[in-house]
Amino acid sequence: MKAAEEGMKASIADRPVKRNRRLPKMNWRGALAVAAFFLAWHFLVLLKAPGFREIASPIEVLNTFLTQYIGNPKYWNSWVASFKRVIYGFVLAQVLGIPLGLLLGTRETFHNLVYPVIEILRPIPPLAWVPISILFWPTTELSIIFITFIGAFFIIVINVHDAVRNIKKEHYWLALSLGANGGQVFRRIMIPSVIPSIAVGMTLGMAVTWNVVIAAEMIAGDNGLGRLTWEGYVSHTVTVVIIGMISIGLAGYLSTIGVDYLEKKMMPWRGTR
Amino acid sequence: MTVQASHAIDEAMEKSLTVMAPRPDVGSLAIENVGKTYDPEGARVVALHDCSVDIAPGDFLAIVGPSGCGKSTLMNIIAGFDNVTEGRVLLDGQLLATPSSPPKPGPDRVVVFQNGALFPWKTVLENVMYGPLVQHKMTLDVAEERAMDLLTKCGGLDKVAASYPPQLSSGMQRRVEIVRALINEPKILLLDEPFRAMDTVSKNTMHQHLLEMYRVCRKTIIFITHDLEEAIYLADKVIVMTSRPGTIKSTIAVNLPRPRTPEMMLGAEYLALKAQAIASVHEEAKKAFERGEREHA
Numbered sequence: 001m002k003a004a005e006e007g008m009k010a011s012i013a014d015r016p017v018k019r020n021r022r023l024p025k026m027n028w029r030g031a032l033a034v035a036a037f038f039l040a041w042h043f044l045v046l047l048k049a050p051g052f053r054e055i056a057s058p059i060e061v062l063n064t065f066l067t068q069y070i071g072n073p074k075y076w077n078s079w080v081a082s083f084k085r086v087i088y089g090f091v092l093a094q095v096l097g098i099p100l101g102l103l104l105g106t107r108e109t110f111h112n113l114v115y116p117v118i119e120i121l122r123p124i125p126p127l128a129w130v131p132i133s134i135l136f137w138p139t140t141e142l143s144i145i146f147i148t149f150i151g152a153f154f155i156i157v158i159n160v161h162d163a164v165r166n167i168k169k170e171h172y173w174l175a176l177s178l179g180a181n182g183g184q185v186f187r188r189i190m191i192p193s194v195i196p197s198i199a200v201g202m203t204l205g206m207a208v209t210w211n212v213v214i215a216a217e218m219i220a221g222d223n224g225l226g227r228l229t230w231e232g233y234v235s236h237t238v239t240v241v242i243i244g245m246i247s248i249g250l251a252g253y254l255s256t257i258g259v260d261y262l263e264k265k266m267m268p269w270r271g272t273r
Numbered sequence: 274m275t276v277q278a279s280h281a282i283d284e285a286m287e288k289s290l291t292v293m294a295p296r297p298d299v300g301s302l303a304i305e306n307v308g309k310t311y312d313p314e315g316a317r318v319v320a321l322h323d324c325s326v327d328i329a330p331g332d333f334l335a336i337v338g339p340s341g342c343g344k345s346t347l348m349n350i351i352a353g354f355d356n357v358t359e360g361r362v363l364l365d366g367q368l369l370a371t372p373s374s375p376p377k378p379g380p381d382r383v384v385v386f387q388n389g390a391l392f393p394w395k396t397v398l399e400n401v402m403y404g405p406l407v408q409h410k411m412t413l414d415v416a417e418e419r420a421m422d423l424l425t426k427c428g429g430l431d432k433v434a435a436s437y438p439p440q441l442s443s444g445m446q447r448r449v450e451i452v453r454a455l456i457n458e459p460k461i462l463l464l465d466e467p468f469r470a471m472d473t474v475s476k477n478t479m480h481q482h483l484l485e486m487y488r489v490c491r492k493t494i495i496f497i498t499h500d501l502e503e504a505i506y507l508a509d510k511v512i513v514m515t516s517r518p519g520t521i522k523s524t525i526a527v528n529l530p531r532p533r534t535p536e537m538m539l540g541a542e543y544l545a546l547k548a549q550a551i552a553s554v555h556e557e558a559k560k561a562f563e564r565g566e567r568e569h570a
Contacts (some may be wrong), residue, residue: 168390170386170388170390171390171392173352173354173378173384173390174383174384174386174390175403175407176353176378177352177353177378177379177380177382177383177384178380178383178403178404178407178408178453178457179379179380179404179407179408179410179457180407184407188403188407189392192392192394192395193394195394267394269393269394269395269396269437269439
């Protein structure tokens with residue numbers, strides 16, 4: 001036991017400075033589950049199981065996709081339109097939300113002044129902002145971006161705010177002991193302490209922005225993946241609905257990968273333990 | 274720590290067993306009639322009452338007392354995180370804290386906290402270099418060289434210089450923290466129950482590491498603990514505090530020779546000191562002692 005412990009410590013100590021990059025291992029179980037899902041779907045449709053009468057089979061969907069969508073610029077424009085809205089809303093939320101969270105966490109007067117307003121606005125679901133947003137903003141595009149922004153904004157503000165308030169006082173004290181001044185404490189202690197919470201806020205925010213953007217497009221948009229899905233429903237083309245849904249799923253997944261990558265870049269000290 | 278590194282220390286210790294670094298010229302501390310009352314207008318919680326201690330440069334002082342006896346308050350005052358409400362504190366004859374002039378934290382008095390406060394977003398090396406760099410006292414190259422040198426001296430910690438703190442054992446983390454304090458050439462090193470959460474074996478290893486660091490880079494050390502045995506084993510002088518309000522109950526001079534070895538804890542001299550300590554502090558210290566015993570069991 002003791003020897004094993006020593007051995008482990010030695011291996012940590014001897015680990016080379018540069019961490020070697022490895023390709024992510026293939027997740028066979030996950031691939032199997034995806035295959036099983038499509039197979040189950042196919043047979044449920046084939047057997048006309050209850051509820052599946054109106055549903056298209058995966059082969060029909062694939063067929064429609066390959067013949068009508070893969071080369072169709074209108075379809076790819078839906079991707080671009082939705083991604084644009086998500087990115088605008090998301091980035092805007094981070095750019096405004098992170099400083100606001102830091103201010104709320106550090107400035108007592110500002111906190112007392114502004115926090116109650118945030119606490120009242122925060123529980124309002126982003127979709128409840130749709131009517132006001134359409135009335136307020138001159139274009140539909142701006143109103144959808146605004147609603148998307150709302151979705152991610154409060155999440156990041158609250159996350160950063162809480163993180164600032166929970167900074168270990170020992171870290172703060174130690175920095176002062178070691179001779180840091182106010183600005184250095186802010187840059188070198190507060191910011192890195194808050195980064196893990198920013199990462200959490202970004203992950204949650206990204207998920208919410210996709211939720212919101214799809215719903216907003218269904219209500220108010222004239223393009224985008226949400227609109228595509230909705231048009232499929234209105235025109236009774238189930239294959240289009242499913243293409244839309246799968247596209248949204250993939251788009252969300254790609255965004256998660258992007259955010260994860262960003263988080264690893266922001267926190268080189270994580271994932272090494 | 275690696276097995277080789279610990280052997281290296283053992284060898285080094287055997288070679289120069291009796292050579293203590295000379296006593297430094299700076300690092301004397303005078304605590305004069307210090308009192309601390311929290312919330313003086315309201316609840317009036319008296320944390321410290323009429324505490325006086327004199328510490329000579331290079332002394333190893335241990336403060337023992339049960340939880341809530343004000344020993345951490347005393348340490349926070351010396352470190353500059355809190356102020357006195359009565360009395361004064363002098364560092365090398367200079368006023369450090371009076372009720373009207375609160376102390377400021379500074380690199381001449383660095384604390385090692387009981388729960389550890391290494392910055393997890395910095396590597397071991399970056400943590401150690403933080404002080405000199407933030408004070409613009411050293412260039413990056415000089416700081417790195419000095420940090421690596423100290424890490425090497427303190428039991429082969431240079432091997433983990435590129436690791437992040439969460440990758441290390443708590444014992445190693447605490448040693449890195451001590452190195453991070455030492456690189457600033459502090460006048461006083463403040464250790465606030467640094468080995469509290471450790472098992473007996475790691476604790477004993479840490480004692481030897483600390484004694485070795487003290488032998489090599491001799492500084493005034495104030496070591497806070499609730500473990501009477503640990504205090505007697507490490508220190509030149511043990512101060513026993515009692516709680517509510519925190520007062521100094523007794524001072525025990527420990528004249529055990531240095532370097533200290535674990536066998537000394539079985540010697541008559543050590544046991545006599547322990548007995549004297551228990552006898553002199555009555556009920557309160559017994560509680561503290563038993564708490565120490567429980568952690569050893």
